[in-house]
Amino acid sequence: MIDWQPLWLSLRLAAITTTILLLLAIPLGYWLAYSRQRWTIAAEAIISLPMVLPPTVLGFYLLLAFSPSQGFGRWLDHHFNIRLAFTFPGLVIASLIYSLPFTVNPIVAGFRTLPADWRNASRTLGKSDWNTLVRILLPNIRASLITGAVLSFAHTIGEFGVVMMIGGSIPGQTRVASIALYDEVQSMNNRTANRYALVLLAFSFIILLLVYGINQQAAKSKTML
Amino acid sequence: MTDFAPISDNIIRPIPGNIADPTPFLQFRATKTLHTTWGPQRLDVSFELPRGSVLAIYGPSGAGKTTLLRILSGLTPAASGYIEVNGEVWLDTARRINLPTRRRSIGFVFQDFALFPHFTVRQQLEYALDKSTDRSVIPELLALMELEALQHLRPALLSGGQQQRVALARAIARRPRLLLLDEPLSALDDDMRHKLQEYLLKIHRQYGLTTLLVSHHLPEVLRLSDKVMVLEKGTVTREGAPLGLFFAPFSPLL
Numbered sequence: 001m002i003d004w005q006p007l008w009l010s011l012r013l014a015a016i017t018t019t020i021l022l023l024l025a026i027p028l029g030y031w032l033a034y035s036r037q038r039w040t041i042a043a044e045a046i047i048s049l050p051m052v053l054p055p056t057v058l059g060f061y062l063l064l065a066f067s068p069s070q071g072f073g074r075w076l077d078h079h080f081n082i083r084l085a086f087t088f089p090g091l092v093i094a095s096l097i098y099s100l101p102f103t104v105n106p107i108v109a110g111f112r113t114l115p116a117d118w119r120n121a122s123r124t125l126g127k128s129d130w131n132t133l134v135r136i137l138l139p140n141i142r143a144s145l146i147t148g149a150v151l152s153f154a155h156t157i158g159e160f161g162v163v164m165m166i167g168g169s170i171p172g173q174t175r176v177a178s179i180a181l182y183d184e185v186q187s188m189n190n191r192t193a194n195r196y197a198l199v200l201l202a203f204s205f206i207i208l209l210l211v212y213g214i215n216q217q218a219a220k221s222k223t224m225l
Numbered sequence: 226m227t228d229f230a231p232i233s234d235n236i237i238r239p240i241p242g243n244i245a246d247p248t249p250f251l252q253f254r255a256t257k258t259l260h261t262t263w264g265p266q267r268l269d270v271s272f273e274l275p276r277g278s279v280l281a282i283y284g285p286s287g288a289g290k291t292t293l294l295r296i297l298s299g300l301t302p303a304a305s306g307y308i309e310v311n312g313e314v315w316l317d318t319a320r321r322i323n324l325p326t327r328r329r330s331i332g333f334v335f336q337d338f339a340l341f342p343h344f345t346v347r348q349q350l351e352y353a354l355d356k357s358t359d360r361s362v363i364p365e366l367l368a369l370m371e372l373e374a375l376q377h378l379r380p381a382l383l384s385g386g387q388q389q390r391v392a393l394a395r396a397i398a399r400r401p402r403l404l405l406l407d408e409p410l411s412a413l414d415d416d417m418r419h420k421l422q423e424y425l426l427k428i429h430r431q432y433g434l435t436t437l438l439v440s441h442h443l444p445e446v447l448r449l450s451d452k453v454m455v456l457e458k459g460t461v462t463r464e465g466a467p468l469g470l471f472f473a474p475f476s477p478l479l
Contacts, residue, residue: 115337115339117335117337117339118339118341120300120326120333120335120339121333121335121339121341122341122352123299123300123325123326123327124298124300124326124327124329124331124332124333124396125327125352125353125395125398125399126327126328126353126355126399127327127352128327135352136341139343140341140342140343
């Protein structure tokens, strides 16, 4: 039998990451989609960096930042007694950065496809921007919100390089499913490794089915309008 | 009448008409640089309007008609300008006053109606009301616009003319002082157009509105407006009563 703890840890990491990301990505996506400031382009590029960077690069810089012997890591350690390197909270922060573009980008795209006059109409009806966001904009980008959430969840489950760099393989702390799989292969337990691999494969496939299903549904309801 | 409006310079040319109240209901003056397909062009418009009138803003596309409505509603900033409605200053760039759109008492009917796809007809109207507003206006409007049978449908299931009526009902649900219509009938065929013009007039009278109508459709202008302002390349080239303006013997507009 396989040890279920790494899978459970992966799910917990993904759930926490996705929840925080949604709360973060809605205001961020709103700002990126509607701000006319020039440097939103720079912000968008920075947010999307984890999509193209080797995860080890991100992991390396995070390791430097989290290191309790210098800079930010030392400051955290001294003032709050918090250590992020090789801990679960550290993994959460890394996952937030790593999966941020997968949540933000669909939401930005969703906002941008909405007609500009919906916001204008809502304003002429005496509504605040907050009211407009909650009652008009968000209900109409539901598919983007779900896509963003599902993708960041799946992407966090699939994380390997970053966890390797800053998490290591501490059972119950940072030994997520992808790391457990790697460890099993390293110790020649191919049978166990295969079980982890199969679970991850099935999971990823289901997630993608879900995303494409949602998109098709959204496309259908659009043609109805 | 001591506090006469701060605009007394001769930039403002009052539109000839039945001005009973010496202080105009609406004073508008604005400049802005427009970026048209023919390059930058200066919008420089000023006018006054008495309460209860229907002003048609007529002119070729790209003349700045829609921009004018958007400046009036606060959706587009003006380079400089002054707007006063019923004694309340909405915009005064000299004094850095700029009332946000949501606090201007307007009803705006957009060219493509801008109905919210996830709301039913009734919900569109309910959304327009404040929490404190009397709800009885909703059945009243539904009846007036003959929308009762459609009230639980979403916009996707409505025809163009029906959507237009919903947009109109939604725009006046808050009882605004000004009703702004941006080519509201341009998407409709002639039959529908004719019927909707009647709805428009009905609503205008019933709710004591002051209406600004952007249009490039001459019959519509003649039928609905009591004053016309012709806008060309960002400036007012002519203004007056519709008949005098369009049917003067040598009118260049014909």
